[in-house]
Amino acid sequence: MNSAPAAPLEAGQTPPATEKNVAPLVRQFLEFLKLEKHFSDYTVKSYGADLAQYTQFLSGDIGGEHAQAASLGGRDVPIDQKLLKSEPLTVREFLAYLYGQNYTKSTTARKLATLRSFYKFLIRRGLIAINPLSTIRTPKQEKRLPKCLDLEQVQKLLDAPGDADLLSARDKAMLEVLYSSGIRVSELVDLEMQDLDLVEGVLRVRGKGRKDRITPIGSQAIKALQRYFEMRTIDPKCQNSSAAQKVFLNKHGEALSTRSVRRKLDKYLSMAGLDPGISPHTLRHSFATHLLNNGADLRSVQELLGHQSLSTTQVYTHLTTTRMKQVYDDAHPRANTDTIPHPASRGPIYPAKAG
Numbered sequence: 001m002n003s004a005p006a007a008p009l010e011a012g013q014t015p016p017a018t019e020k021n022v023a024p025l026v027r028q029f030l031e032f033l034k035l036e037k038h039f040s041d042y043t044v045k046s047y048g049a050d051l052a053q054y055t056q057f058l059s060g061d062i063g064g065e066h067a068q069a070a071s072l073g074g075r076d077v078p079i080d081q082k083l084l085k086s087e088p089l090t091v092r093e094f095l096a097y098l099y100g101q102n103y104t105k106s107t108t109a110r111k112l113a114t115l116r117s118f119y120k121f122l123i124r125r126g127l128i129a130i131n132p133l134s135t136i137r138t139p140k141q142e143k144r145l146p147k148c149l150d151l152e153q154v155q156k157l158l159d160a161p162g163d164a165d166l167l168s169a170r171d172k173a174m175l176e177v178l179y180s181s182g183i184r185v186s187e188l189v190d191l192e193m194q195d196l197d198l199v200e201g202v203l204r205v206r207g208k209g210r211k212d213r214i215t216p217i218g219s220q221a222i223k224a225l226q227r228y229f230e231m232r233t234i235d236p237k238c239q240n241s242s243a244a245q246k247v248f249l250n251k252h253g254e255a256l257s258t259r260s261v262r263r264k265l266d267k268y269l270s271m272a273g274l275d276p277g278i279s280p281h282t283l284r285h286s287f288a289t290h291l292l293n294n295g296a297d298l299r300s301v302q303e304l305l306g307h308q309s310l311s312t313t314q315v316y317t318h319l320t321t322t323r324m325k326q327v328y329d330d331a332h333p334r335a336n337t338d339t340i341p342h343p344a345s346r347g348p349i350y351p352a353k354a355g
Contacts, residue, residue: 023079026051029121040186040208042258050114054094058082063097084122086132091115095136105139112138149286153274154179160268163224166231166238167251171264173224174248174256178280180221181205182287182305185258185280191247198222207306215304 022030030048033039039047057063059079091112098108112133119131149157158176163169178188187205195204201222203215225247232238232249241253248256261280269276284305291301 022048022052023055023083025080025083025122025127026055026118029118032121042186043208046110047114047117050111051118053111054115055079055083057094057097058086058090063094084128086119088132088135091132091136109138112136147275147278147282147285148289149274149278149282151290153272154283154286154290156272157268157274158220160271163227163231166228166235169224169228169231170248171268173221173228174261174264175268175283176221176224177203177217178283179287180218181215182284182291183215184284184306185261187306188280189246189248189256189258189261192245193247194245196225196247198225205306211306213303213306 026048029051030044033047034041034044053062059082095108095112098111103111116131116133119128119133122128123131158172158179161168161171161175163172174188177183177191178185181203183203183205184207187207190206191203195206197203201216201218203217205213205215207213235253237251237253238244238249241249243249243253243255246255250256250260258280265278265280266276269278288301288305291304292298
């Protein structure tokens with residue numbers, strides 16, 4: 001029985017990569033990321049998608065005239081050879097193709113970062129001598145401030161699930177932990193029972209690159225977790241589950257996925273009447289911003305978030321400008337015009353006439 005023909009690709013859509021058509025060099029690189037760099041499955045998949053698009057461009061499957069201009073010997077040349085023979089002009093033609101497909105600057109920058117890492121890997125393996133991206137500049141990106149909830153909005157969201165039944169109690173605990181600890185949603189679903197110490201009020205979090213860190217959680221999150229565990233102990237699906245070591249389970253007793261967390265958040269955003277564009281990561285942004293607004297130092301927030309670089313954390317300082325202005329207005333003796341009249345309020349001052 002013949003399978004149905006594949007649907008035609010729309011403009012800007014990348015043909016899906018399969019295990020069979022992944023270039024051997026790309027497969028080696030992805031294995032290196034997973035086994036030696038300990039990147040998450042999601043991150044490795046993202047790198048693979050970017051490299052699949054580039055190899056499809058080199059093969060002429062996408063890119064049209066740009067791919068022809070960057071041709072490295074025609075379709076008969078093995079894809080690994082084309083990867084090894086890529087030059088700055090090849091990459092520039094690929095960038096021209098991305099520009100024509102209206103990719104954002106941030107997406108283009110990410111794809112360039114993937115290619116840089118891939119070719120650095122090939123250099124370390126002694127397969128090439130020069131990185132073809134060494135003269136390629138990353139497009140300057142617009143600085144976008146992360147979205148943040150105010151305290152009233154956070155309270156509405158955390159109150160939305162309730163805790164009348166097992167799934168509601170789980171969802172409330174899930175949201176409380178996200179806001180109380182600032183952990184990533186991928187770190188949330190990876191939490192295991194042995195990672196919790198509710199007496200001390202801390203979590204052990206497996207961060208990016210398998211770097212563990214200890215993160216405190218507040219009393220409200222602890223209370224919500226305790227309520228969830230009470231209801232979980234009497235549920236047979238949870239007790240007999242092969243994933244029972246996981247903290248958060250779905251209704252079938254299986255480990256909760258990041259996509260499920262997103263769906264649950266969408267549900268409670270609707271119930272609370274909040275912006276549907278809010279994501280689980282918004283709670284992480286709100287956690288960091290509220291800490292800084294209340295006097296936490298930047299280095300401590302960096303450690304709590306698990307950021308390698310302080311510059312990554314500094315984006316949240318832009319969100320605290322309102323708070324700093326308020327402190328200035330309250331504390332500086334010349335900030336309040338009611339205390340000391342501004343010179344302009346006295347009217348023009350003319351020099352006295354001589355004599």
